Amino acid sequence: MLKNLPETGPSDEALQTKMDEALPKELEDLLSKAQQHEKWPIARLISIFERNTTENLIARHQIISYLNKHPGKFNKQAMVLGVTGTPGAGKSSLIGEVCLSLLKQNTDISIAVLAIDPSSHDSGGALLGDRTRVIFPVKDNRLFFRSQASQLDLGGMSKRTFHVTRLLRKLFDIIIIETVGIGQSEIEVQRLSDHTCLVMQPLAGDQVQFMKAGIMEVPDTFIINKCDEDALAKKSLHLLKSSLKLASIYVDHQEAKKKNIFLTSALKRKGIDELCQFVIEQTQEKVHQDKLNEQENYFLHKWIKQAYGEFGMGIYENFAEDKQLCSGTLEQKELHFKQVIANFLKQVT
Numbered sequence: 001m002l003k004n005l006p007e008t009g010p011s012d013e014a015l016q017t018k019m020d021e022a023l024p025k026e027l028e029d030l031l032s033k034a035q036q037h038e039k040w041p042i043a044r045l046i047s048i049f050e051r052n053t054t055e056n057l058i059a060r061h062q063i064i065s066y067l068n069k070h071p072g073k074f075n076k077q078a079m080v081l082g083v084t085g086t087p088g089a090g091k092s093s094l095i096g097e098v099c100l101s102l103l104k105q106n107t108d109i110s111i112a113v114l115a116i117d118p119s120s121h122d123s124g125g126a127l128l129g130d131r132t133r134v135i136f137p138v139k140d141n142r143l144f145f146r147s148q149a150s151q152l153d154l155g156g157m158s159k160r161t162f163h164v165t166r167l168l169r170k171l172f173d174i175i176i177i178e179t180v181g182i183g184q185s186e187i188e189v190q191r192l193s194d195h196t197c198l199v200m201q202p203l204a205g206d207q208v209q210f211m212k213a214g215i216m217e218v219p220d221t222f223i224i225n226k227c228d229e230d231a232l233a234k235k236s237l238h239l240l241k242s243s244l245k246l247a248s249i250y251v252d253h254q255e256a257k258k259k260n261i262f263l264t265s266a267l268k269r270k271g272i273d274e275l276c277q278f279v280i281e282q283t284q285e286k287v288h289q290d291k292l293n294e295q296e297n298y299f300l301h302k303w304i305k306q307a308y309g310e311f312g313m314g315i316y317e318n319f320a321e322d323k324q325l326c327s328g329t330l331e332q333k334e335l336h337f338k339q340v341i342a343n344f345l346k347q348v349t
């Protein structure tokens with residue numbers, strides 16, 4: 001097992017020195033332009049947050065430290081909305097309609113959409129998918145769209161996506177993340193979202209699949225899309241409510257009662273205004289630092305487990321009280337943990 005460990009050693013000290021340097025002017029300029037929602041600088045910064053090289057790790061740390069040091073200038077704290085559900089349920093169409101309405105009704109709002117696509121390559125395209133009918137005013141910088149290919153990332157989509165949300169939270173008011181599937185990806189998207197919506201098709205058995213997967217408690221909100229006709233909407237609502245009642249035998253009853261349900265038709269623009277109103281209400285709730293710490297800790301644990309397995313987790317448990325492990329940026333914590341492992345190995349070998 002030990003031979004699979006990532007490289008550690010004196011180079012980490014050099015890395016630490018580099019991390020302590022001030023943010024390079026070039027990155028500072030990019031941040032200022034990104035704050036004005038210029039698309040190319042945002043795309044450049046996102047690339048830094050997505051790539052897993054040492055150079056990008058340093059830059060990521062410097063950017064996050066800079067943002068933290070200038071809370072007056074970078075005073076946004078976007079709400080992250082995770083939108084998930086079965087393939088073809090209409091997630092992109094719905095997101096498109098919701099974004100259009102939100103931008104129309106709120107002149108000062110800015111939205112970033114991250115579409116996690118299991119099949120395609122990354123693209124910084126300005127369109128919200130090829131299949132949707134929604135056409136955005138291309139010059140409107142208040143909306144930023146990015147698609148991320150999930151299969152290119154060995155560590156799973158979530159850590160890369162999480163890094164990007166760390167940046168985008170400081171630049172936008174709302175971040176919407178679209179993911180596909182029923183199962184693991186819902187749980188993952190929930191970890192990096194402040195609020196998770198599950199989009200389902202009417203009477204397609206989605207809720208049954210969801211119950212079978214035992215993850216009915218994951219979404220905060222259920223959306224039945226493609227409710228083009230009222231009769232269909234009524235039937236679907238009834239079915240979902242019965243499923244939720246059934247599921248509440250297994251999940252916390254109070255939790256099950258708190259779930260919101262929306263019936264929408266992206267095609268006929270039904271239920272969109274109600275959904276927009278709800279999204280706005282969510283943005284008005286302040287995201288607590290505890291929640292952000294919890295998200296970061298989840299990804300720190302995940303990284304330790306992926307890189308070092310149970311061995312690493314054991315070491316982490318022993319050092320969990322270590323002040324350095326509990327403070328600084330995620331990059332500093334990772335670097336420090338690598339050093340802890342290196343020191344431990346020196347002692348035992």
Ligand SMILES: Nc1nc2c(ncn2[C@@H]2O[C@H](COP(=O)(O)OP(=O)(O)OP(=O)(O)O)[C@@H](O)[C@H]2O)c(=O)[nH]1
Nearest residue numbers: 086087088089090091092093131180226265266267
């Ligand atoms: N009848 C009807 N069709 C819809 C509605 N919303 C979306 N569609 C159609 O459903 C198909 C899939 O829509 P998408 O928005 O691409 O669905 P998606 O969930 O993003 O799909 P994936 O990202 O591939 O999982 C498209 O042909 C849409 O035009 C709706 O409210 N009613």
Ligand SMILES: [Mg+2]
Nearest residue numbers: 091092129178
């Ligand atoms: Mg889609």
